[in-house]
Amino acid sequence: MKTKLSLVLATLFLGACSSSVTLDDIVPVEEVQKPLYLRGDFSLWDAQPEYQMEKVAPAIYETKIKLSTPGKAYEFKIADADWSENYNCGYLDEGLDKQLEIGLPVQADCNSVYNYFSFTPAEEGWYKVSINFSRFSKPLVTINQVFE
Template sequence: MLKNIMKAGVLALITVIAAGCASGDSNSKLTRDVYLRGVFTWWDADPQFKLQPVEGKENVWFATSAADEPLIADGQPYEWKFGDAAWQCGTNFGFLSGEADIKLGERRQSNKCSAFDNFKFTPEEDGVYRFFLDWTEELPVVYIEKVEM
């Protein structure tokens, strides 16, 4: 009996250690790969749009729109959100409340279990943009900055 309990304990410890190693950053609130997904990414979970950590900031990530296809300032909004490959609750970030439109530099709270609540961004000038997810507080926040080239 004691031998079986010890085996179960060892197995549980190995599972916990393996899970910690798999996540990479044990302090990260993201437990799965998350991507910038929108009309300009064909809503795909494309590796080039996978969120990357912001250096020196815990629980802040970014992805950049494609440099070879800048967002065009034609007055039409681009719909987008952050989501994992399967759109799972907990890593499916759309707008929380109010207007879907988000302006450059504006910080907006996000719903991490969003179904269809896509953000809308209408660039004022053509360019490449960086999309951020800041989850340093209880509610995740998103914002956009223009990449100066």
């Protein structure tokens, strides 16, 4: 009995010392309430069905796009059909978040007006754009090349 009590106390003590849990980690994820679209110069900024973001995991949405002009800077945002408040996502900080690079997440501001993301593909191909709302007030946007 004494051994079990010691083990429980040691576990609680070590857990409290090494824990890095924050309030953001235990607050339930806020759900996206509207369909989102990848909107940009490739879609004439319209909310087109082929660019609708699909939920692939809790708080994570993605879509694919074929980019056919290597070296061209594609501009885009992630937004609902009406460019609504909280659903109009562009870059948060121009110096840090505007230019996307393969596999590197950047922060989004979903109350932006003209803050378009920019991506310049090195080669023609399919790309997956995703947005992660795990922290709803500071979502992350990522682009990756898809090999099919």
